[in-house]
Amino acid sequence: MEPQGGWSRRQFIQISSAVAGGATVLGTGAAAIGVPTGQHAPDPQVGGIKILRSACMMCNAGCGIQVKVQNGIAIKIDGNPYCPQSNEYASAGKDVVESDLAPTALGTLCARGQAGLKTLYDPLRLQHPLKRMGQRGAGQWQTISWDQAIAEICYGGQLPEGPFEGLAAIRSTAPISAAESKYMDEAPSTGFGPRSNQLVMVSGRNQNSDLTKRFMDAFGSINHLDHTSICNAAYKTGGYHTFTNPKKAKGTYNFKPILENATYVVLFGTNPVEANVPTNTFGRLVASMVKNGGKIVVVDPRFSNTAAKAHRWVPIKPGYEGAFAFGMMRWLIDNGKIDVDFLTRPHEDAAKKVINGKQHYSWSDATYLIDTAKHVRLDSAQAGVLWANLTMAAGKAETVLTVTSTAGFPSKGTLKIGSELITYTGKTDTTFTGLGRGASGTTAADAALDAQISIPWMVISGGQAVPYNTVDQADLEFVGKVNNIDCETSFSMLADEVSLKTVDEYETLCGLEVGTIATVSSEFASAKAPVADMYRGAQSTTNGYYNCRAIFLLNGLMGNVDRIGGFAMGPRFNGAEPARPVTTSTSGVKLDRGKTKYAGTKPKPTRQWYPIAEVGITQEILPSAKIGYPYAIKALMTFTHNSAQTIPFPQSQVAALVDTKAIPLHICSTIFMDETAALADYVLPDGMYLEKWASPMAGYPTIHTKASTIRRPVVGTFDPITKHYIPAFPDTMLFDDVLIRIAVELGLPNFGLNGAGAGKDIFTAWQYYNLFFSGGDYTQGLDEKADYMRMGGKRQNPAEIADPANPAFALNRYGDRVDIFYEKAAASKNALTGKYFSGVPIFEEPGIAMDGTKLVPPAGYDLTLITFKRGWHTQSRTSSNEWLAEIERANRLWINSVDAKARGITNGDRVRVSTPAHTTGEVGRAYVTEEIRPGVVGVSAHFGRREAGSKQHMADGQPMPHNANIGGGLSANHLMWPEPAFPDLCLTDAASGMAAFLSPSVKVEKL
Ligand code: SF4
CATH class of the missing domain: 3.40.50.740 (Rossmann fold)
Structure with missing residues (x-):
């Protein structure tokens, strides 16, 4: 007998009938007739099948999918072969066209992606308001x-x-x-x-x-x-504060290793074979990298499926990933293995210049001087070197500034008035021209007559403090006085922090065998294309921000940003x-x-x-x-x-x-x-996502060629006259349409008649996304005849990752500054402690509360809990998908055999895991293993659901569909600690705001 909530043939036919009642059925182009037989052959070859391409959302990665639709019913989801997330191929030209692939080509999808059909037609879906x-x-x-x-x-x-x-x-x-x-x-x-x-x-x-x-x-x-x-949050904030992108005045975090060419990858707290974005792609790239002789080091307390592919597993103590990165930095600096040539180039023109046969496209702030008392970058006026005064009162939109004299100022670069940074592209004797006000994210402001104007960044060259853009290379290390102000370079400040502990001390903090950091660092330094990456394990902790800054800067110190096999971006085609x-x-x-x-x-x-x-x-x-x-x-x-x-x-x-x-x-x-x-x-x-439009999906930076996948409904009914769409369950409504209806009802601006301008109404989601697409890179909007609608997106040639003009570098480059020192952090305080954040990464212990106190676990709570994801589930939202539940219906507590023995626990025993805030705890079964570090237990993030269709609800006095099989296992989230000072808040990184998915201590008992 099929469990409650399973997808029975009878239910499938009921849904089919509901869909068939509509006007025009997507995928058929005509009114639907008949119903499918209920047979779901994996690759039906019968007539009347249409293929529609869209984007998956079983996780957030948006892999391209192609859905086989028969009589308006989705019967199979495959990978879209045109999407580089799902398929490796080369196109004949610069951009992908339909003829690049045979009509029979198929892409890959992970198990979750394939199970989207179950979610689409799940009888537990809500069907009425x-x-x-x-x-x-x-x-x-x-x-x-x-x-x-x-x-x-x-x-x-x-x-x-x-x-x-x-x-x-x-x-x-x-x-x-x-x-x-x-x-x-x-x-x-x-x-x-x-x-x-x-x-x-x-x-x-x-x-x-x-x-x-x-x-x-x-x-x-x-x-x-x-x-x-x-x-x-920690990854993103750390990325924004490292890749500050001053040319565009907007930071970014969108970097990933170019695994196609990397030869040595250190992965901190991430398991891309199962859980990074997109698993579908990242996992494939890891496998091919290993096959091609590349080396992978996995720094993780748990022996993940990625660790199983790795050259080395480093079973670190949870939360000490930053200490490991600091140990590596210490070793690299002490042994002269950092890329000094990259670090000493202080601006774009200098980076691009070929000096001693070397060239770069990005550069760094490593040589910039910091006023160590005020924790701000030293400008040319403070250095007593160069400044002018305005001879005009300047409004914030001014494009030309008149000053006393521009003598000594470079012909282009960045200026500073007050706290505003301004780019300029030219000068006369008394004017700066081509101004870009409010550069580097600063706010453009009015400036008074006589206001001082200077160069914002100073470096040391030839023993003198000089503006950053007057030299091609500057001194990396400096500690001393400039114009009687105590200064250090950004690099010296970082080196000071790094040298607070020895490599051995960092290793001890990490709980690792002596020599681990030195071995990994030495291999990393001698690799042809080394790169470091991190995710959940390294960032979902109270010290996540500084961990991420340190790991990002490992790449900066190696000068691998924008390099083939290094750390690079992945841009997308977008709407507007x-x-x-x-x-x-x-x-x-x-x-x-x-x-x-x-x-x-x-x-x-x-x-x-x-x-x-x-x-x-x-x-x-x-x-x-x-x-x-x-x-x-x-x-x-x-x-x-x-x-x-x-x-x-x-x-x-x-x-x-x-x-x-x-x-x-x-x-x-x-x-x-x-x-x-x-x-x-x-x-x-x-x-659900097979019934939606959305903003074009990025290929995430895992794909380094410019690529996007578009999402649009593949089932449901669409009225081509009114542009009104009805999902497969006809009494459901896209939230976009709900908001538009509310906006029109309330008379909110920019919706309804002429909502986007004359003749451009916004009464339906289709109208909005048609305008959104056509205003950007998809000029034909949602026209079904457009090439990108047929191919499910737009892509550059996926094989052209390298720049043909300079194959050592990526075609799609960051091409901007990598910052060791982030000034805004140094100038900002933790509001509760009154302490300033650090402008350079620091090593911070995990388990520090927001008020600065170290958490002390009560007696008996002696194991650290980590969380992780499996390749067949996504956070907690797929645990109700019966197809995926068949692979794993409930999780287990991973516990090392040493810890299990001490508690009399054997494999499969029922155990209780509890915290001081959740003393009744979570109950589940034990998985006794050597695949987790002693002293650490692990719970996957997908189970222990309290609802999700597992409970009986009543509507109009009648029972609603439910499935009592849903909800098994332990909920990792319920085992997280609250902040001591705020018992209604989980442990949180005060810098990035990242919520901690690491529990400092739990108690485990055999039941
Ligand atoms: S990785 Fe899997 S679940 Fe995520 S978008 Fe791709 S196919 Fe879908």
């Missing part, structure tokens, strides 16, 4: 019409606790005042912004973020919040946000305080603020809302985001979600009854 009838979490619902749902969301209605305000009443430009906030003394002088900020949208895998942002901007709320702090005829702007403070400096009058804020994080701090949103900090909210929209399960220590997220006073209205758009939807007031059934 639901309104809560009992208490939040009671599982009592009423099905309602879309008209009712949208009317009540817009204009208010009645919930079991009483009436609530709708979005129309919440939208207001009046400022948040003491009536809405008990914390007005923590507001900046400009306040917390308008009351519209009391609408909060939180999204997870939001691949429709251009549209959701347009909606929130039109509404007037700044609270368009994301999930990045449970994803890659359609015009906004009405200027919309938001203001105030975001609820999560991400990217925001504390500027209140109260000396110390009530909760943490995150001035140097480059992302939103998702774990802060709901606990903050619960206490109305920094202001109370009135409505919460969650979209593809499941706070109640996916955030470490979700117990506190649940506590906030059940509080109807703190969150008076919760609207959740989802495809399943997940843990967050179960605590909503309105559950709006969304389309």
